[in-house]
Amino acid sequence: EVEPIHKYLEPRSYHVVLYAKDEYNCIDTIGADIIIKDISTFYLPNAFTPNNDDLNEVFNFVGAEINPINFEMRIFDRYGKQLFYTTDINQGWDGTYKGETVPEGVYTIAINFVSSITGEKHFIIDNLIIIK
Template sequence: KVTTVAATDITFTDMSTIGQGAISKYEWELGDPLNSKSSAKNPFFEYPTDTGKYIITQTITSDMGCESVHIDTLTINPDITVFVPNAFTPNKYGPERNNRFYVTAEGFLGFEIYIFNRWGEKVYYSTDINEGWDGQFKGDFAQQDVYTYVVNVTSFSGKQYSFYGTVTLLR
């Protein structure tokens, strides 16, 4: 079984049953590069990076000496994923899906975007990731140019991320 999560601090929950006797010993191999182990029933572990695949091995032993081994793969994905395109064409000549400047993200609670022209004027602001900038400023078509964006995202874990870059508006 593969379990995928977005956090690096994990509490494992034992759900073991054993055929004969009572469980008397727990051994967890947590699959990290340091070969960390635990003898707790429900161990807590913080993995060193925000992405990776880890093979988790749990061995339980009964008071009668019976052993049971369970192996799972834990996949830790990034806290969030964000994609910001570098150009868009808000006109009838380019592909329709490219008529607005959209940021796409997964794993977030909060979002805001600021777009500035070369003179530092704010030409667009939104907290709605589905809105997208239509390439207009003060009711008129913004000129073909390179614009600076600031994207702020709050992940499910409450962590704040900021992304900065440029987008080219093509007409």
């Protein structure tokens, strides 16, 4: 192959060797050690619709390979007031603050988590839009 590609299925160290042969049958090789790291995968929706139609009512962070012991999610309004806090990765936000529905608009999400595979800490800040 002119540009060989290989998909590594497991995170670990590999010794990789590239063999090349030209039109005169001259052969050369080069090798290198590479480390494939696994990463935590997650999905962070950017909008939800808490309008009592039973569709998309709760904002949830969805992730794989995330250590649930080190998880934190906070949601703030545009003035920086914390409206929601949880350390339970399975608990979503229903778009309320102290039992009252918050208005449509843009909110800020701050999430801390640790990869259960690599032990790396991650901190995500993003926007969330409430649509009614």
